[in-house]
Amino acid sequence: MLKKLRLSVIDIIVIVIMLAGLVCIRIFQEQLFYDPLIAFFKLGRGKVLPPFDKMRLFYGLAFRYLLNTVFSLIIIWIIFKNYQVFKLSAILYIVLFVLLCVAFFIITSTPYPDLLLVFYVRRFLIQPLLLLLFVPAFYYQRYIKP
Template sequence: MIKELPKQIFRFGLLVIALVCIVLIRIYEDFLFYDPFLDFFKRDYQNQVLPDFNSLQLFLGIVFRYGLHMILSLLILYLLFRDKKIIFLSSVLYLLFFLVLIGCFFFLLQASKQPNYLILFYVRRFLIQPLFLVLFIPAFYYQKMIKK
């Protein structure tokens, strides 16, 4: 038990660092990523016109942000559960969800002049925030509890 203490402290330290990194991504999002929708969705956007945006820059910014969140989330999941099957499943789900959500996001942006802003807001939210981590932790915890 005492021999395990340094490993547990190290894991806890890495967990805290990963969580701090997620918070720092949120704090410095204006500087790190190209996203003209950050200010748009902070205001009363329902009766506004979408801001001008560069599709390629927007795509690359979302990919970069989603990738950072995915890597940090997988690290957190590994530190919490230490199960490679969970990491593999989570990786596949992250990639699958990304493909579906990024397709929906750009379809909504390009499909009409006045897209449904609420749907656009939530699709974008899943792409730029670590919401899957918030969903995966209780799901995998519950699964582990059932197996015991």
């Protein structure tokens, strides 16, 4: 039998505010974060990555990832209200951040990096894709799986 989530009006308001925060990060990305790859991938014409300051880019990616993570973890907490789910999510966010950053900088350090691979690894770092993966997975685990 399908069980329902029980969210109060306050829960829904906070979730909407957190989603609005995620949207604002996306809307104001060029003003908030150093990322010369935004314009590069938007134009889609380059065959070679533009020059960029690796440390400055790392700090921009880390700050953006941190903001996305905080908003996402608040949403996960409000939906599930389960410390184990929250803790697992936080650990996964940290581990994936380290792995994705290492992969991103190894890939971009090669003489001829695979631009598609750079695009997708960077996408996981700058977008809240993990939230879109974790919520259905935890929902399935908690409410649907017998």
